[in-house]
Every structure is written in structure tokens, then in C-alpha cells.
Amino acid sequence: MKSTIALVAFLRERPRAIAQMRHIDTQEITEGIYAIKTKGANFFLVKNSDNKYIAIDAGGGNEAIIAAELAKLNIGPEDIIATFLTHTDFDHIAALGLFKNATICLPQQEIQVIDGSAPRLPHLGKSRFNKTTLNHSYTAVEDNEELHFKDIIVRCIHTPGHTVGSMSFLINDTYLFVGDNLSLREGKVELFNSIFNADDDVQKESLRRLAALPAGVQYIFTAHYGFSDNFQEAFEKFLSR
Numbered sequence: 001m002k003s004t005i006a007l008v009a010f011l012r013e014r015p016r017a018i019a020q021m022r023h024i025d026t027q028e029i030t031e032g033i034y035a036i037k038t039k040g041a042n043f044f045l046v047k048n049s050d051n052k053y054i055a056i057d058a059g060g061g062n063e064a065i066i067a068a069e070l071a072k073l074n075i076g077p078e079d080i081i082a083t084f085l086t087h088t089d090f091d092h093i094a095a096l097g098l099f100k101n102a103t104i105c106l107p108q109q110e111i112q113v114i115d116g117s118a119p120r121l122p123h124l125g126k127s128r129f130n131k132t133t134l135n136h137s138y139t140a141v142e143d144n145e146e147l148h149f150k151d152i153i154v155r156c157i158h159t160p161g162h163t164v165g166s167m168s169f170l171i172n173d174t175y176l177f178v179g180d181n182l183s184l185r186e187g188k189v190e191l192f193n194s195i196f197n198a199d200d201d202v203q204k205e206s207l208r209r210l211a212a213l214p215a216g217v218q219y220i221f222t223a224h225y226g227f228s229d230n231f232q233e234a235f236e237k238f239l240s241r
Contacts, residue, residue, distance in 0.1 A: 048150040056177040060091030086179025104138035110165025161203020
């Protein structure tokens, strides 16, 4: 009975939550940082000095449409050498099979969501990660781990709340990619939509951890609420609570 009530509430609130989201068109946002618009989500690319790309997430929808969006920027799927997943919801993994040359970097704690040992949300169903990747191998990344791709340094930050394994990625100490770990409303940091979160209270603590990152972080990029180019100002209201 409780699960039925939860499902009815989810179905009622879902359209309203989606209507609040603001996705941005495929474009170069700042030098070497690109947004890709896909069905229901953005993902992002970071270019290195070899003209290869690191992807943060892999969007939703189908591969042909995503390839067409990449083509608008003269980027080929083969030029993407690594994909860092903030989590494994279906709207963040659609292009993984398209990126044939990319290493998939997956948060260690998110493996629990994939194998079912940790719940997502009953009404969201099981992760489609294995089906989408056709069981391709992946590299599990840990909290505070750093990976280097030529002149790109990726720091992995475990930020649970949306899922138990959700992760944010800080690139070159300047660009913070958060997936669904927060929303930006009128340029201010808020929790992500509660109906999609596993645990709002846990996400609050994760956001406090992000807010405490060292000076120098400038941009915040989200999958569903665009971006901010003023990290400190975006977090100011959240920290005053």
C-alpha cells in the first residue's frame, strides 16, 4: 500500500519537477568546455591539449541524436577518451556505447546501485547501466582520487544524496561538474528535486562539502539546471541557512 501511494505521488509530481528544469543548448560555454544537449539532460565535454575530450556523464535519449549534437561542434565520438559518470540514472548514460575509445569512470559507491545491493528509489526502477554499456568494463573511482589526462586533472568527490554513490568532479581546480547533486535556481544553489533524491538530508551534507572547496573554483555545471560562473555567489544563500 505504501509503495502504491509513493508511486502515485511520484507520477503526480514528476511533470511539475521536470517543468522546473532548464537545459541549455549545445555550445562552447567557455574555452575548452562544451555543453551537449540531449533528451532530458545536459552532459559536458572538456578538451585537452591533444584535442581529445573528457566527458562528464553521457546524456539521455539515443546515440544518433547525441552524435548529431556533437557534430554541431565538429566533435567525433571517437575523440572522447574518458567518461566520468556522476551516477547511473538512465538520462546520464545513453551515449556510453557511442564512445568506443572512452574509459568509463564510475563512482565506487555507485556499484551498489548497479548490482541492486543499495536501493535507488522503487518507482525509478533498477539501473540500466549494464544494459546500456553491453557489460563493457569500467574503472571504479574513489573519493578524493585524482586522474590525469594530459593537462586535465580530475578530482573525484563523493557527494551522496541523489544516489548513494553520486559523485561530483572538479577539473583543474576551477570547473565543478555536479550532475544531479544540486539545482541552480536564479543562480543560487538548492537541493535537487526531492522526488528524484534518495536522501535530501544526505545531499545537504554533500553540498556543504562542496561549498567548502578551496578558493579558485569558478564554474558549477549541472545536468538539468544550466551553469553558474560564480561559485561563491551561487553557494552564498545555501550557506546562510
